[in-house]
Amino acid sequence: MAATGDDTCYDRQAELKAFDETKAGVKGLVDAGIRELPRIFIHQPEPLPISSTPFPIPIVDLGSTDRASTVEKIREASETLGFFQVVNHGIPVSVMDGVVEGVRRFHDQDVEVRKRFYTRDPSKPLVYHSNYDLYSSPAASWRDSFYSFMAPTPPPPEELPEVCRDIQIEYSNEVMKLGRVLFGLLSEALKLNTNHLEDMDLDKGLAFFGHCYPACPQPELTMGGPKHTDYGFLTVLLQDEIGGLQINYNDEWVDVPPTPGALVINIGDLLQIISNDKLKSVEHRVLANKKGPRVSVACFFSTSIAPLTRRFLVIPLDGLFSRSLGSGNGIRFWKEVWCDSKPMLDCFPCLAALDENQDCTIADRVKQTENGLIFTWKWRRTPRDGREIQMIRRIEERCERVPIGQGEEKWHWELDNGVFSVASLRLAMDDMSLPRGGSRISENKSVPIKVRITSWRAALDSLPTKINLIRRGVALGDDLCPLCKHQPESVC
Ligand SMILES: O=C(O)CCC(=O)C(=O)O
Ligand SMILES: [Fe+2]
Numbered sequence: 001m002a003a004t005g006d007d008t009c010y011d012r013q014a015e016l017k018a019f020d021e022t023k024a025g026v027k028g029l030v031d032a033g034i035r036e037l038p039r040i041f042i043h044q045p046e047p048l049p050i051s052s053t054p055f056p057i058p059i060v061d062l063g064s065t066d067r068a069s070t071v072e073k074i075r076e077a078s079e080t081l082g083f084f085q086v087v088n089h090g091i092p093v094s095v096m097d098g099v100v101e102g103v104r105r106f107h108d109q110d111v112e113v114r115k116r117f118y119t120r121d122p123s124k125p126l127v128y129h130s131n132y133d134l135y136s137s138p139a140a141s142w143r144d145s146f147y148s149f150m151a152p153t154p155p156p157p158e159e160l161p162e163v164c165r166d167i168q169i170e171y172s173n174e175v176m177k178l179g180r181v182l183f184g185l186l187s188e189a190l191k192l193n194t195n196h197l198e199d200m201d202l203d204k205g206l207a208f209f210g211h212c213y214p215a216c217p218q219p220e221l222t223m224g225g226p227k228h229t230d231y232g233f234l235t236v237l238l239q240d241e242i243g244g245l246q247i248n249y250n251d252e253w254v255d256v257p258p259t260p261g262a263l264v265i266n267i268g269d270l271l272q273i274i275s276n277d278k279l280k281s282v283e284h285r286v287l288a289n290k291k292g293p294r295v296s297v298a299c300f301f302s303t304s305i306a307p308l309t310r311r312f313l314v315i316p317l318d319g320l321f322s323r324s325l326g327s328g329n330g331i332r333f334w335k336e337v338w339c340d341s342k343p344m345l346d347c348f349p350c351l352a353a354l355d356e357n358q359d360c361t362i363a364d365r366v367k368q369t370e371n372g373l374i375f376t377w378k379w380r381r382t383p384r385d386g387r388e389i390q391m392i393r394r395i396e397e398r399c400e401r402v403p404i405g406q407g408e409e410k411w412h413w414e415l416d417n418g419v420f421s422v423a424s425l426r427l428a429m430d431d432m433s434l435p436r437g438g439s440r441i442s443e444n445k446s447v448p449i450k451v452r453i454t455s456w457r458a459a460l461d462s463l464p465t466k467i468n469l470i471r472r473g474v475a476l477g478d479d480l481c482p483l484c485k486h487q488p489e490s491v492c
Pocket of ligand 1 (some may be wrong): 209225457
């Protein structure tokens with residue numbers, strides 16, 4: 001099939017299905033000697049540029065005896081890049097090399113053996129397939145993967161592939177130990193007791209992914225892994241020597257080159273949420289490569305489907321709230337989330353530093369007029385041609401995509417004729433088929449974190465309502481709602 005990215009007149013679903021049904025993955029295409037990419041793999045060109053200047057991803061020495069400085073490095077990296085690397089982490093090199101080889105062996109097995117593991121049923125002890133989002137993503141990526149949930153309840157060893165089962169178990173056990181160390185350091189970075197995140201069970205669920213990125217005949221047309229953020233709490237990534245991982249920093253793609261002996265650690269969405277957006281879950285992607293196969297092992301500390309950690313599952317609140325910005329008078333241009341899932345300050349720190357007033361509001365910088373948006377920039381010095389001017393253009397393009405208007409900012413509750421109550425939120429959440437006794441934090445980053453946490457606590461019925469306080473032995477005069485003074489104060 002000719003490689004034409006804009007050719008949309010074809011039965012994409014049928015081609016995806018045909019590819020999936022081979023159960024041979026991308027490796028099967030490569031083994032068949034394919035020279036042109038099937039069109040299901042062709043990605044639209046990526047708007048963000050690749051950084052021209054190398055940007056070092058911090059390396060943290062976990063063997064250091066200076067704990068305060070280790071915590072500080074982790075805090076700084078987790079609050080800005082969302083990524084750092086660790087060395088002297090306690091996982092023996094032989095185990096690291098062994099697991100990379102084990103994953104390679106799995107993907108190198110005869111196609112008939114691989115096919116026996118090929119499935120999209122997440123309840124299987126080991127799931128092997130190409131592109132977990134094959135049928136939903138705009139373009140498939142040049143990658144095959146297998147995964148298993150290794151904690152809290154690992155699959156019976158005999159259900160794991162013989163070629164890598166021992167090393168998969170051994171490496172996962174090592175990552176679990178490292179997880180406890182990292183969550184201890186991250187707790188301290190958040191100025192909490194060392195055990196805080198561990199006591200919240202963040203280190204209890206682990207998913208093991210063994211990725212393979214076969215050599216690609218036309219790497220410029222596709223991706224090894226599309227841009228995404230990791231959903232869980234924390235990811236421990238081991239990559240082989242080929243490279244290709246990039247993170248989005250300042251709206252540029254920055255390489256995370258392989259460092260021998262190091263592991264790449266990154267913050268996931270759930271840790272960003274429960275840290276009140278202090279720690280950052282940052283977008284990343286993997287380039288396809290002519291060299292290869294590239295192998296990586298990504299271990300995700302996450303809620304998974306594990307019963308132990310189910311109370312952290314996520315629900316979408318999209319559709320329940322909507323926001324109109326108004327003129328943006330009360331919203332700080334650089335420091336608040338209003339245009340994207342993170343503040344402008346995080347996306348463009350250099351430009352924010354150039355602004356005369358980092359606390360300026362949206363209305364100070366952008367106004368909606370009959371002729372479109374008017375920008376009023378106030379820089380400490382004239383922005384330089386090239387990169388700075390390009391970044392200003394990018395900000396202006398972003399602003400065009402949000403409805404800046406007139407008047408005050410407003411949040412609208414979409415249910416119950418716009419009258420918000422915790423009870424209506426609770427009902428809406430229950431409607432979203434929560435598992436019994438469970439609750440989920442919304443991952444919609446445009447909803448303020450306080451609303452997300454309050455919703456989550458409401459669903460757990462852990463808000464300090466009068467009924468709950470009395471139940472816990474707090475002596476109160478009555479249990480009546482202080483507003484209506486008729487009904488007991490509860491979330492029901
Ligand atoms: O293979 C890599 O380097 C990254 C994989 C990744 O980002 C993921 O599995 O979420
Ligand atoms: Fe990832």
